Amino acid sequence: MTISPSPRETALGSALRSPAVRALAALALVFILGLLFNADGSFFRWNTHRDMLRHISVFGILACGMTLVIITAGIDLSVGSILGFTAVLFSILTLQWGLSPWLAVPAALLAGAACGLVSGGLIARFRLQPFIATLAMMVFARGLAKWISGGRKISTAVQLPDGSFEYRDVPAFFRLVNSKLFGDNVAVVTLVFLACALLAGLLLARLRWGRHLYAVGGNEEAARLSGVPVGRTKLLAYGLSGFLCAVAGICQAAQEQQGDPEAGATYELTAIAVVVIGGTNLMGGKGGIGLTFIGAMTIGYLEKILSINAVGESTRLILTGLIIVGAVLLQRVRK
Secondary structure (H helix, E strand, O other): OOOOOOHHHHHHHHHHOOHHHHHHHHHHHHHHHHHHOOOOOHHHOHHHHHHHHHHHHHHHHHHHHHHHHHHOOOOOOOHHHHHHHHHHHHHHHHHHOOOOHHHHHHHHHHHHHHHHHHHHHHHHOOOOOHHHHHHHHHHHHHHHHHHHHOOOOEOOEEEOOOOOEEEOOOOHHHHHHOOEEOOOOEEHHHHHHHHHHHHHHHHHHHOHHHHHHHHHHHOHHHHHHOOOOHHHHHHHHHHHHHHHHHHHHHHHHHHHOOEOOOOOOOHHHHHHHHHHHHOOOOOOOOOOHHHHHHHHHHHHHHHHHHHHOOOOHHHHHHHHHHHHHHHHHHHHHHO
16 A cells, blocks of 8 residues: 655655755754854854855855856866966056056956856867866966966065065055955955855846756757757856956955965865855756855855864865765755
């Protein structure tokens, strides 16, 4: 005799299969851990949450671009290197050459978008695997960063022809991006992250191009037969990912007040972790920026809780790895 599940059981099972419910459950679990292991009340102070948001914002910006790429069933391993390249380029233009941010910001954004478009072109036009194309861009962009910087950090210390150094003031734009607003309660870089997430979310939800992204990730051949410009869609996805990498690079340079050619190393791993933990499917066709935001909060709170409790970096990496595996396994169970 077969017993049919009750409507309540059916509704509960449907809810548990929802990526948003699973992502929120993971965030709630991490938050509860913070309440339990609060480091003598540190977790209850707003400064802890403000600093967490500030720390995760650069990764969150990268993850917004990564989400667009993963929805198309792709991957972008170059986001950290493009961040480092654009951070160095922006620092050279502003700290070394003294250019106005009205010129330096568009130049850095265009450079980041160009790197993404090159990766997208290799994938869309020459049919290279996303892993290979973006791996090549990861190495190439890192090489560019070291080449234009001479392998050194670009700071306010400018070397003169006679070998001496001249120390210049930090540009006002750097101080603005690195500042806090609303009574020092919200970092500017956090607002930049929220703006990027909002724009990317609107693009996916409201524009035809967003529907094209889902179609390509869900079934590329069916999308092509339906008239979706598959090549152009992939090109734009990687181009926008590179653009957002440049946004993150500018924020990184402003926060550190320098351009480090090594900046962004391994950031691609954190960006992928944020997207996966949020619930966006690595196979493509499913996901969203809202899920990525939840994933960013989960990673941010996890790292902050471990930090205020003086947990070593090795343990943090192990726990993050386990969470990534768990998130992917939950995606399989959902199917």
